[in-house]
Amino acid sequence: MKKINILIALAMFVSCVKAWASGFQVLEQGASNLGTALAGAVVNTNNDATAAYWNPSAAFFVESENKLDVAISIIYPEMKSHVTATHTSPYQPGTNIPTPGINDNAGKLAVVPNAYYVRKFGERFAGTLSITSPFGLATQYDEESNFIGRYDGVNSDIQTIQINPSLAYKVNDWLSLSVGASADYIHAELTSYTFIPQNGLPLPAGGIDARTRVDGSGWSGSFNVGATVKFLETGRFGISYRYQIRHDIEGYVTTSNPMFGIFNRQSAAAKLNLPSNLNLGASYKFKDDFWNQFTVMAAYTFTWWSSFKDLDITNDAGGLIHHTAENWRNTHRASVGAAYQPDWNKDLTLRIGAAFDQSPVRNAKFRTVRVPDTNRIWATCGLGYKIGNMNFDLAYMHIFFDDANINNTQNHAYSSSTIKGYYDGCAHVVSMQVGVKW
Template sequence: MIKQTSALCALFGACASFGAGFQVLEQGASNLGTALAGSTVNANSDASSAFWNPSASFSMDLRPGDTVMDSGMNFVIPSFSFSGKSYAMGQEVSGSDGGNAGEVSYVPNFYLVHQFTERLAGTFSVTSPYGLETDYDGDWVGRYQALNSDLVTVDINPSVAYKVNDWLSIGGGVSLQYMHAELSQATPLAPGRDATVSLRGQSWGVGGNVGFTIQYDEGGRIGFNWRSEVSQDLEGNQHLEMGITDTIMNPIEANVTLPQTFNVGIYQRLWGALDRFAVMADYSFTCWNSFDELDIKNSNNGQTVGGEAVHENWKNVSRISVGFHYYPEFDENLVVRVGATWDESPVTGAKNRTARIPCSDRVWLSGGLGYRYKNMNFNISYMYIFFYNDSGIDHSTSNGAFRTVGKYTGHAQVVSIQAGISF
């Protein structure tokens, strides 16, 4: 099992999010072309429905025995910077601004849909729905609160879908989810000398998903999908690093509850003089209030590591996406996509914004192309994401020993590719 989970971690090891919170929403280059608008109703009629809403798989009009597979890679190129000050025991900490703490990352994914009968289909996806990676320079002023933060999830999600009648389909499945996390920060030993404390843990959790799709018109459909919370009980070790020495200090444990999500989407192919266009939209509600605090405990005595939990106090948030397809008359196999998204931050203010997750409200602007050739499809998209405004931080540890004050600015570019085949 250790070798198997190590292989999973290697495959998804550089996954990171630039969605609000630490959701990884880069699920299908076809969907990113419209900034996720229409993803809940499978607007692109591909196997990514295995993740977004298995009940929407029937939009592909497969015959019994048909199989569709799609796989893709998303390259996330973030840039965010800090300006401000940090204090330790009331004294200003000397050091740099931390540089660009965003790490260039990749997010792979795989989706499969198989049509068993005219009314029954099975779907399967392997994705990374949550992830985080921030890495500051070792001498940055806020090093006593955060240096490196690395979180990876791998979600294995088999589902089934059933076509109740010509206009209604339903679906549901189970998620088996692996999580690996590593957090590090500096700790002062003597004036001018620091050591690094890192916390490393992993776990498996179980969740589920349920959804439906209504085909209200030949060219229009609406859909809904719910994903449950996933409770992760991380277990691992606390490490003290001084130079080349890495000493395991104590076993640790922590619970992280990943949020439940509700997605609603619509797709409509237009008519008349506009029949070469389609419009679509998605609304998502994410219950981030489940991420109230990060309490890492010593497994031997039950005491909180460092003497205090990190109070996150996140709130529930919304995400709204709108998008358009254009199907050129000169080539029926080509589709042009554009979209935009408003993505609300779950962070409730400067005092609850941490250096590990300097989250902010953000805007996505995207475009992409898709092309079908015989039984294959190819998709590419580009998305630009930017902080809607500067994000202030005034975060102190509960005992007041360390405090970071300032602001963050940031943006990211996402390049996504996807290829699929049906047989």
């Protein structure tokens, strides 16, 4: 038990992480699941403790009284900007002033650790605990390189921790149910530059750049429910639902330029609704003499990203400091996968998968330099191996991004700015997992 407490405490310490996914949902939850593009996650095809996050009702497929899995994913996104930028000044009305600077890569290396635990209490009850980072964002442009879109965003950093205990009940041999609650922490840091016009300064300058930093955090909560049906001897169907997280973030906004003696700091607040999602999944292991080495699976997810309509930052008096119209749409994700467990080595599992992941960004008008999101295709592979009471899993995922057109205008304190062009790129994800049962 002491080892379990140490591992859980460590996971709580490092789960405050950053990731880059469709929208900004973190889907790197278990290397065993990434190998099949998450197609088997909701029904716990791998019979491990990751069910604690995806669908605790599927925890009864764990083949031991206790199961602990710890996973870590390394994400390297490449999202190169190919944009032009203009801004306005009240001293040159009706004039779009070209913003000087260069294009840059929006991607940032991220590390995503998670921990999952399952404890069975007899044949009818099970308790689970997942400590994860379900949402995260890390886009960072090099400030020293004078990024051309700096008035709209330079660094965007959203970090989350979710502590989610759940209880599962096995109704009979073919049906199990679960319910859980979560405590959710968020920390957000957004930096950009503010163009402060100065009357009399010549074009193309016409003003002073001051660095603006918004920093805030908050706690909230949510709940999740799930069900798993064993519809055949080797077939499973699962469904899980997670309710949205409504965060009230409180912190400060600071604007500074030491060279010109500019410094202003004031309290700030923002509301951020992180979406509900519904997950469906099914798997089937063939029974014929040769085909019984293969398991096929499929999954579908619907995410209510339409809850993210605006990002408004206000001061203590309720006055608006900054407004960004997001107007995101609900999204779909569909995945398929297969696993091969050869007769000549039942401890080895080879996995492959693919998925389509829809972006919540509606069009170029609402795409921003902070989240230059777009539709994507996943191609994944992985392997698992068991040694005694331990399991080791490794997965690789390559994400193909569609080109992301951008034509976004934002109003700032002293000016407005417009970004036009496109982003292109891809992402690489390597995930590792270690588990123990007793």
